[in-house]
Amino acid sequence: MSKSISAEKLRLNTRKDNKGWKKWGPYLSERQWGTVREDYSANQDAWNSVTHDMARSIAYRWGEEGIAGISDNKSHICFGLAFWNHNDHILKERLFGLTGSESNHGEDVKELYYYLDSTPTHSYMKMLYKYPINSYPYDQLVSESRKRSRLEPEYEILDTGVFDNNEYFDIFIEYSKADEQDILIKITAHNRSKKAAPLTILPTVWFRNTWSWGYENYKYKPMMTGVAKKAIDIDNKNIGHYKLYCENAQELLFCENETNFERLYKVGNASPYCKDGINDYIVNDIKTAVNPNNIGTKAAARYTKTVKAGDSYTVRLRLVDHSILEPFGGFEDTMDKRIREGNQFYEEVQQGVENPELLKIQRQAYAGMLWTKQWYYYNINEWIKGDPAMPKPSEYRKYGRNAGWRHMYSANILSMPDKWEYPWFAAWDLAFHTLPLARVDPDFAKRQLAVVLREYYMHPNGQIPAYEWSFSDVNPPVHAWATWRVYEIDKEMNGKGDIAFLEKIFHKLLLNFTWWVNLKDEGGNNIFGGGFLGMDNIGVFDRSATLPTGGRLEQADGTGWMAMYSLNMLRIAVEIALERPVYQDMASKFFEHFLHIAGAMQSLGGDEISLWDEEDQFYYDMLHLPNNNSMLLKIRSMVGLIPLFAVEVLTPEMLEKLPDFRRRVEWVLANRPDLASLISRWYESGKGESRLLAILRGHRMKMIMKRMFDETEFLSDFGIRSLSKYHLENPYQFRVNGDVLRVDYTPAESTGSMFGGNSNWRGPIWFPMNFLLIDSLMKFQEYYGNDYEVEYPTNSGNMVSIKEAALSISERLINLFTENSEGRRPMYEKYEKMQSDPHFKDLILFNEYFDGDTGKGLGAAHQTGWTGLVAELILSVSKAEKGRFKEAKV
Structure with a gap:
């Protein structure tokens, strides 16, 4: 029944x-x-x-x-x-x-x-x-x-x-x-x-x-x-x-x-x-x-x-x-x-979650996501001109903040990052919000992704508006990834995928992808800049501003994001093509985009210089100086982990159903063996004869994971830090115009004023990046299977599957909110009232980010937006626990 x-x-x-x-x-x-x-x-x-x-x-x-x-x-x-x-x-x-x-x-x-x-x-x-x-x-x-x-x-x-x-x-x-x-x-x-x-x-x-x-x-x-x-x-x-x-x-x-x-x-x-x-x-x-x-x-x-x-x-x-x-x-x-x-x-x-404490935390996460909706009203043309019954605004407004966005007219219910500290929509935050929202209201989640791509939001040139303080800032291109993940969640819950939703979003994302290719690949070599890309002060200087050295910056994260974007668009095109074969052409287009970007990350279009540093076995940003010299900015940050995001697995069943796509792929690989040998494991079958597309080949993948799983570097008790702890004892220093600019490991609040000083990417733990890393690791697992093992943590001698490492990171993140063996929640750190008072101790806040050493909650205290992703982690870990139990019984 x-x-x-x-x-x-x-x-x-x-x-x-x-x-x-x-x-x-x-x-x-x-x-x-x-x-x-x-x-x-x-x-x-x-x-x-x-x-x-x-x-x-x-x-x-x-x-x-x-x-x-x-x-x-x-x-x-x-x-x-x-x-x-x-x-x-x-x-x-x-x-x-x-x-x-x-x-x-x-x-x-x-x-x-x-x-x-x-x-x-x-x-x-x-x-x-x-x-x-x-x-x-x-x-x-x-x-x-x-x-x-x-x-x-x-x-x-x-x-x-x-x-x-x-x-x-x-x-x-x-x-x-x-x-x-x-x-x-x-x-x-x-x-x-x-x-x-x-x-x-x-x-x-x-x-x-x-x-x-x-x-x-x-x-x-x-x-x-x-x-x-x-x-x-x-x-x-x-x-x-x-x-x-x-x-x-x-x-x-x-x-x-x-x-x-x-x-x-x-x-x-x-x-x-x-x-x-x-x-x-x-x-x-x-x-x-x-x-x-x-x-x-x-x-x-x-x-x-x-x-x-x-x-x-x-x-x-x-x-x-x-x-x-x-x-x-x-x-x-x-x-x-x-x-x-x-x-x-x-x-x-919440089916599949049995732990009473996790059920309560997850329920409050969903509550926060749903409470943090807001009617967001902003007609920029009227705002710039001023109102008939009011004094005219300053003439500067015509040329100042958001002046290039006169077409933008928002009057929608939107998911906010935080309704006090950030009571305005932020496009890349919103993309992460849609995943937990899709569990409780998939239609609302889909509408959120669609609304920021409408003609009265998206710029005519294809740029997605960033956030109220500067719509022209550049955020990471995560909306294709979010679209695919929301589609998967909706399909899982309702038994049928919404192809019409995918197709609608895909067409708008084509415009945005073209904007990236045309405006953020300054050298025309498939290596991308982009600016701060959401990660405020992670670099030695403000990446959105004019460089104090002159020249230009080529970013490992910008390029990694675009490789990921290409694969996300490829995967969406493949899914649509299963019903509408004409989309095989688009799948081929994004396959080739990915090949060129990934190849460029290896060799910068044939030059000897690469974003990959052989000595450190890590990716860095590259600074091109006006005198034609180039140098890597050797900061061990999340920037160097982002190339892991560019990974996708294609199954034989997909390719069997898409003969035109398969034929074009094999033609490209046959005629460009340089690209195929650099980045693709296409000719090596993985688990279940699946095929892997990834920037990182076996050795580089291993080296990146080795550093990421190192507890003296990126791996914290509570997730992956955004900056390696290596920089605690070894701060990075850069000399320019007689000044010494410095980046050192800062586990908690920002110690500088860059971007207002109210957030910090120099050491703390941020949920969106951790979630993307976990998501990528699970794709590598899908290809390699349980037979491929990594050392986790690094130098521990403990060998596990990639899946077990990903689940462990998930558990560390969840542990921010749960009571430890002493009955204390790490996120509340020193506050005894929150730890033991019966009218406080079971009330959960969802902070913007967390101390990279202690787990203390930092930033906005009600940032239920991307930190609400903990609801998804709880679900995946709970399901995995059931799977482990079954395997143990067998």
Whole structure:
């Protein structure tokens, strides 16, 4: 008897877009201030153009923010939470953090919050926010952080002592949909202290301001009105009529989502009830700050309660598109039902994972991926020109940041790297996000890959926009790889591959591939540059800037990425060709591209100089100086491991079904034996008569793996470092213009200011690169099989298959999150509260990167984007454990 499909999966199958059950979701940013979109300054100083202090008083142009915020799929109606502990000088209406200039390691949120659960349709969501009972240490965080040098760690909220005596509220926010546009909201505040404490909860609803900018089509101003103390009527012709029912509210408060010009700029206001009116009414007791007629474009229900020690207080609301006589009838039953349905859905998704701790970590990883969606709005042409009702922006804007991207117009639900620290889409981050997302919502994952390749994102020249601060930066070309992996996951889960999806993406990627070939192969020799390629400060100088030496740089990583790109496109073309034979021509094209790139990496088109250094047995970048001299920059970094990514296996079954492709391949190999002998093992059969395409031949592959598996170099207890530990004792030094530039092993936060100093590729562990290495090792395993063994770790005498080495690296990465033999999670390092406190210890954060020695979590604390890949690793390791058990029994 077939297993019944879960209710959540049925909802997912109802529609494939962001409407229906997905129309409402966690689509608000957690920080709109300090973004490029809201920056109208003459000097492109986004962090000071709109600050945290200004945020409560300024109407945003391009988006909205809120704690645990939700909105419709265009953010016409927004809902979020505000709190007041009766000590702070402002409402806790938005999460606080430091700007790049305030912190010693770049922008940094200084709050404790956790995404605990979410279904892909957001039929149920749960989040936790920890709010201090005593004054939030705003000034202390800023002043202490400014004192610290880049050589010191960041000053975190736990370092302030504000949580030391458990004097805080655990505030759980839950959303549950009774129907597509019927949302139950439950806020439960637990007083974790030993004393009674007052708390004001302000569930807040508001309209995104679309009426203040002077456009004819948007002069209409929507309206909210109060119905006694029971409900807020919400009327917006763009989305319809809603009610927010507020159970037992003590009062309803109304103001306008409009700028307080008087406070910010010392000029008169259009309305006496500005955006910060509710804040002024609650905190400063200014009665005239809210509209006594209970109308406006922003409204809140007030709930004030002194919560006894160890007790809790619950607030319930309901946001719905029709009237209900008893809005809270059956409330808890519906909430419980959606929780059960979510559990049923994840039982299927998490099949194969049996370890209870891994199940919990994986579930929180999925929750974070789903909570970190955002409606991202940015019309660059309007942003450059300015709005009719606003002062014209600086003329410099026409030539400054993103000026070459006037065609770009984003108004989509996108997966964010982090909704506070990086609340803007980043193209290469997003590619990695799609893998764990594909497990829970393959259609959403596929749409994410498609959207950044649309004509209103991709540049007419074929470049994919990088990220908001500079769309013209060059990120690694990982979208073909992600497309293939999402296709595989979708096929595995649904039993059938989506060829139409592959074909659609393939055509757009052709444009991007051509851009790379035309613009990033400066010497015309199939050796590529590209710039920083996402790995910020890994080199001796900024690879995106003009070289201080003059000349040009040829990059082992840029070239490795392009070889990988060629093979990804080859594999996609082969898959499509199995149904549509005409694509055999495209498969042949990318086969030849790969041959030329791989051959160039060996010999630079016939020159004696190569990116491969025979002495060190490693790949390096090459600097070509203006005097025609060339030199390798001998930094043992992730740059030299990236050629491992260029690997693909073709099976006899594929070739049998594609005779034209096979014939052309054999013709090329017969007529260019130089290329065939350099890079291909085509004429050597592997496991199951499969055929291997890879840059690295046997010896070079062995030498790269030997260095990568060396615990004194790249292999950490927690994964593969991005820089060899060799440089701890042997820093690389480069002399130019009388200065000595230096690269040494830095396991944690960046000690320099390159790229803002808020990330570091000189030693820490990054999930995306580790995941790609593991993925590549498994392809080598597919070809070589279990009979081929490597020493792992290097110099240990322990010989294992490539698969066992890959699984061990996966386990090391997973161990960042799991409790060790002492009951401690490495990612939380010294923070005893996070290690042992029952209200902290099982809450998982997903950091941007991790200390290469200790495993401490670093960077953005809620970067559930690419670190969410741990969900995939947990699945693969769990399945492998079952396989090992079966082999042992045999």
